Amino acid sequence: MIPLITSIIAITLSAGTSLVYATIGEIYTERSGILNLGIEGMMLMSAVTAFATAFHTGSLLLAVLLAMLVGMLLALIHAFLSITMRANQVVSGLSITLFGTGLASFLGQRLGPESNGFNLSGMSAVKFNRLQIEGLGDIPLLGAVFNQDPLTYLVYLLIPVAWYFMYKTKFGLNLRSVGENPQTSDAMGLNVTKIRYLYTIFGGMLVGIGGAHLSLAYTPGWTENITGGRGWIVIALVIFSMWNPSRAILGAILFGGINAVQFRLQASGTDIPSAYLNMAPYVATILVLVLVTVWESHNRKVGPPAALGTSYMREDK
């Protein structure tokens, strides 16, 4: 029993890692008032970039860096459209998802080796391996926490840092106020446009790491639609987190955990049809999301950043 639970914890954390990166990225973006629905496309693009780079260069570092760069570039397009051009943010985000999904699929069929018909799927490359931390990794059950890949260890650090930055530093204060009330922020001398660009691109960078984790660590390799809709789950997890980085972990554990359990169940040959098991994490996330949101809105004075999804221009009425 203990090995089973240990392995479920391990898979949960690994499955949740890409979600935490992308969720925290999107929380930062949304806190500045910009809604980015392009996550799914951005994760796919960064996943294919990371894998192709790892395959051709053998450098994991370069692979992650390029994935970050791709995430930032796509976020920059969204920032330009929604901040400078003042386009509808929903439309802009959805276009990025459509564009990213299509382009990633195309690149997956073109960046592979000639021997495989230039196809990347089915190839293998360098990947992030699990590193057991001496001493800690041997603890029963909890040891699973310290038997992970480097990107997951990095996420352990990212969560508290992201929370501290947002709530305890003046930059975090500026960020929150821009998403809450851009008029006031402008009158108080903040550069609303600059801050929105900055955190939209920063969010894209974290989404890029999330995408890289999928193709380099969680399910190493490239398969079409490797994200399995995770980009959309992230949008739900942001709401579930109530735009608080420290709560991103809860949503990621929920989705990752159910994923791990159903994975184990499928492996053990249960009678439940696999379609239902595959569906389970998504259904559960939606159900919990609805319940938690209803409960929260009744009990606390928290909600989305007040200016989320709106553009701001001085001298506008």
Added chain:
Amino acid sequence: METEKKPILEMRGITKRFPGVVANDHVDLELFPGEVLALLGENGAGKSSLMNVLAGLYRPDEGAIFIRGEKVQIDSPRDARNLGIGMVHQNFMVVDTMTVAENIILGLTEVSMIPDMGKISDRIREISSHYNLKVDPSAYIWQLGVGEQQRVEILKQIYRGAEILILDEPTAVLTPQESEELNNILRQMTSEGKAAIFITHKMEEVIAFSDWVRVLQHGKLVTVKRTSETNPQELARLMVGREVLFRIDKAPAEPKDVILEVENVDANDEKGMPALKGFSLQVRQGEIVGIAGVAGNGQRELTEVITGLHPVLNGSIKINGKDMTNRSPLAIIRSGVSHIPSDRIAMGVVGDMSVANNLVMKGYRRKPITHGGLLDPRRILDFARRMIDSFKIATPTPDTHVKFLSGGNIQKTILAREIDSCGGVLVAAYPSRGLDVGATEAVRNEMVRQRDKGSGVLLVSEDLDELLSVADRIVVMFEGQSMGELSSADAEVEMLGLMMSGVSKKKAEKEYYGSDHATGV
């Protein structure tokens, strides 16, 4: 003019154009240290635009600004702040979900990366006790009332080192006591060499608060005067550009049949607490019944139960003899009730729709505006032009979005629509609140005209002068009950004041006239 004193601020020939409007047309301004300058003008005269130029929010198309004799360029609020200019906007610039202290340090470059909130709070408390501005640094803005939020705004500007404080209609939201406090704070600031500019359209405040007054009209500067050398009548004339009637000329009322009858109505407010307790009222055709009372004593619920926007728990509401209790707003509109709501932006107009469309928002259901379910744009435009003419709505075109109009013109738009569609009952809640003299006069005269045409008018107001001059009878409300009614011809302000504080009419008469005086209305 005293010439020894050098102005701390000069604005020369400031011009600011918006698409279709010249908000400021070569306006000059001078401000001296230790003095308060009042900027007086009607809604839309360009006072706020001029100050937004100074605060770095608008860029002027022409003109120059000098601070302590030196020419300066103000491109952003940050520039303004570095020059010691701080503005308290009419719609407060605060972030609701943050604390007072967080709001005060927002955007300050000199604050360290990890702000020491304890130290900052101490500094805030220091300023707060020095100026007697009671504020709790750790309170969240959403927990504060408007008066407190304004104190936060003033404190914020002092904290940020403002030497020139701009206040945009600061008293519009304050009680008389809070206005008095504000005046004291301004006096203390000016005694320390700071200067203030004060935007208002109320003459009494110019007299009470300022040393100098500059009057703007249609974006142009018309006069500069020392406050001590002028009076409210003169200021009103300068502001509007003609003589203003402070009294409404009206014939005695000739009340006919009862058209609106509220009988023993109970209703709860939004929090579920009793707001109306067995309230009764009759309005006859051809009379104006005023409702006096301190805001929050059930006036809002009263107007909303009559117009079908709020549920009645017990009792009945009859319109033209027909029971309309808890009927839908549409059914009540069709029975002849018009409504000028207290919150004109939220309930009176759709800001992002054109003036024309807002004007037909009630008439669109009937012919000839609609034909076989389709709107007739030509007739809508004709109708709108007629309304714009007869109600003198100042709008660039009928297609202009309502949100671009000034408060007075938004109110005139609502008035035009409601009066045109009125079928006998007009419920008006605070119709002249926040309006300038010209618009107030127009609104009041329109209500009297409606009465003379035979409608019954229910006028809720917090302005006793308005009630005494416009209404024929006045009912005083206190905690959801009627304290009695007075004929406005012989009502005294002191009597009304007593009744508004919860003293019944009988007791109030005893206190006011002595025990042996007996009157009956």
